[in-house]
Amino acid sequence: MKEHPDYLKSFPKAEYEDHIQKLQKEMEIAGIDMLLLSSPENIFYSTAYRSWYTSSLFRPVLVFVPRIGEPAISLRILEKSTVENVSWCTRIYASGTKSRNLGPLNSEDPVDAMKKFMGELDLPVKRVGLEAGDGQHFFWSLNLLKYLVETFSGIKFVDGTMAINRARMIKSxxxxxxxxxxxxxxxxxxxxxxxxxxxxxxxxxxxxxxxxxxxxxxxxxxxxxxxxxxxxxxxxxxxxxxxxxxxxxxxxxxxxxxxxxxxxxxxxxxxxxxxxxxxxxxxxxxxxxxxxxxxxxxxxxxxxxxxxxxxxxxxxxxxxxxxxxxxxxxxxxxxxxxxxxxxxxxxxxxxxxxxxxxxxxxxxxxxxxxxxxxxxxxxxxxxxxxxxxxxxxxxxxxxxxxxxxxxxxx
Known part of the structure; x- marks a missing residue:
């Protein structure tokens, strides 16, 4: 497996672990099984991935933070190497055009990535928190959000704003x-x-x-x-x-x-x-x-x-x-x-x-x-x-x- 030097990381691993621990503590309090994160700030906070790539509104990047375990990120294959360089997140779902042979693809789109990720978890996902309230914002298209909600009709999508806010409120x-x-x-x-x-x-x-x-x-x-x-x-x-x-x-x-x-x-x-x-x-x-x-x-x-x-x-x-x-x-x-x-x-x-x-x-x-x-x-x-x-x-x-x-x- 290719090594990615720590000096390339956006912040130290201890910082990453602290962020995830804070998020999961607040998720437990809020009764949320998974956070669905889309804004560049929340993606950075939960994975250490920061890139100009999120300025393109045509290529969604999503992060799934479970109440227990490691988060995962879903994005296009071309950014996979950037994630590996700068982020501590190892669960990467990459999608793209198969005919271009840009590397192994393990998801078709963000919805498929979310479905596969939840299938690998050791806990059932019944409530998913969204960036839905004051101080947060869902970053990608409302059509994508609608697609996610309709696809996972058995899941209750709730406002996860306070879990995110309170995790980020106390600075390290x-x-x-x-x-x-x-x-x-x-x-x-x-x-x-x-x-x-x-x-x-x-x-x-x-x-x-x-x-x-x-x-x-x-x-x-x-x-x-x-x-x-x-x-x-x-x-x-x-x-x-x-x-x-x-x-x-x-x-x-x-x-x-x-x-x-x-x-x-x-x-x-x-x-x-x-x-x-x-x-x-x-x-x-x-x-x-x-x-x-x-x-x-x-x-x-x-x-x-x-x-x-x-x-x-x-x-x-x-x-x-x-x-x-x-x-x-x-x-x-x-x-x-x-x-x-x-x-x-x-x-x-x-x-x-x-x-x-x-x-x-x-x-x-x-x-x-x-x-x-x-x-x-x-x-x-x-x-x-x-x-x-x-x-x-x-x-x-x-x-x-x-x-x-x-x-x-x-």
């Missing part, structure tokens, strides 16, 4: 270091690019290109989004992409960015004033946004509830001079997805545990209350990532400065 040391590294590289890219801004010359796209190139140089292997807001024509927009607008003296430039290392995401927001001496009201609003995040950080202790984070962040904002206008929620967990379960909200009673990672955020966005958020006249937001530890909280990014100015780089 390996995962945490990827998030920390991604955050560090992202922040350095932002600050180094701020240094290069020249009002009257630099466009939003120049800023975006500068940040993206520095992130890539630092080792970021994926950018989920990179948004730039500047000037009165864009202050009222949220997370809009960079334009050809030329930045000007006195502008506020807000960047909200996520970059990934080995799949794991950073999520940071930073703001710069294009001048040396910002108005006092700008400083006050920026410090309010920053203090909101720090209020949430102080809550990150084992035993507290996610809702307590929101109460702290939003509570600080409401007690400030800007407190009559709360525009959005206070953040979310991060991991393989930029936004993961749990979201920070008043109705989330999930108990905080060591290993949970959150992007803490909020902002000050003054607007005409009678006309709505479309009248926002300026934006100050802060966002940093933090980890719940046995002893409290730990910053994984920053903590960032409330408001950068051009004077910081003179």
């Amino acid at each position: 040391g390996w995962e945490i270091e990827r998030i920390r590294t991604a955050g560090y590289i992202t922040e350095r890219a932002i600050i180094d690019t701020f240094f290069q801004i020249r009002p009257g010359i630099t466009t939003e796209k120049d800023i975006a290109r500068g940040i993206a190139s520095r992130m890539a140089e630092g080792g970021v292997d994926k950018i989920s989004y990179l948004t730039i807001n500047s000037g009165k024509d864009k202050y009222h927009t949220f997370n809009s992409y960079a334009t050809d607008r030329i930045t000007d003296h006195g502008d506020i430039v807000l960047v909200d960015i996520s970059g990934h290392i080995d799949g794991y995401a950073s999520d940071l927001t930073r703001v710069i004033y294009l001048g040396c001496s910002p108005p006092e009201q700008y400083i006050e609003m920026a410090e309010t946004a920053r203090s909101c995040v720090h209020a949430g950080f102080d809550i990150l202790k084992p035993g507290a509830r996610v809702s307590d984070i929101n109460k702290a962040i939003e509570g600080y904002l409401r007690q400030s001079r800007c407190g009559s206008q709360v525009v959005h929620s206070s953040g979310h967990s991060t991991g393989l997805n930029v936004t993961e379960y749990p979201n920070i909200s008043d109705d989330c009673d999930e108990i905080l545990k060591p290993g949970m990672v959150f992007a803490l955020e909020n902002g000050v966005y003054p607007y005409d209350s009678e006309k709505g958020a479309g009248t926002i006249r300026i934006s100050f937001r802060m966002e940093d990532e933090a980890l719940v530890t046995e002893n409290g909280a730990e910053w994984l990014s920053g903590p960032g400065k409330a408001l950068y100015t051009l004077g910081d780089f003179c």
Whole structure:
């Protein structure tokens, strides 16, 4: 049998075993016999297989995770060698065109692969969990999902979202270091690019290109989004992409960015004033946004509830001079997805545990209350990532400065 060196693997075998153990524990609690996984993030989490191949929506890749035993993956024969190189999953069902002689085929399609896999298990499969709820998504066509459900008419297909969410919710040391590294590289890219801004010359796209190139140089292997807001024509927009607008003296430039290392995401927001001496009201609003995040950080202790984070962040904002206008929620967990379960909200009673990672955020966005958020006249937001530890909280990014100015780089 051909050997595949460990250095080719996407993550260590112990990490893989930990992921499967977490999934199977949550499956047991949820009464699920098998998880049917289709999204790239869940495929990576459960097998260590990550490839551009899943960007093609014509060649389904599915992973079957049984409540007991090893998972299996179903995909086209051309990707089998990639799976063998990067993944710890040894049960591979390969399909393809027989006449091309690309290697031994042991399934006709994903449905046939699932049928064969279940036939080899030591336990009956009566309930199959799907990526069906908030925070998850079935990645391939609904026709394929319909075909699967109709083929296995004796199986009950249920929502497996919480089993997946809760397995991925507690990060391992390996995962945490990827998030920390991604955050560090992202922040350095932002600050180094701020240094290069020249009002009257630099466009939003120049800023975006500068940040993206520095992130890539630092080792970021994926950018989920990179948004730039500047000037009165864009202050009222949220997370809009960079334009050809030329930045000007006195502008506020807000960047909200996520970059990934080995799949794991950073999520940071930073703001710069294009001048040396910002108005006092700008400083006050920026410090309010920053203090909101720090209020949430102080809550990150084992035993507290996610809702307590929101109460702290939003509570600080409401007690400030800007407190009559709360525009959005206070953040979310991060991991393989930029936004993961749990979201920070008043109705989330999930108990905080060591290993949970959150992007803490909020902002000050003054607007005409009678006309709505479309009248926002300026934006100050802060966002940093933090980890719940046995002893409290730990910053994984920053903590960032409330408001950068051009004077910081003179």
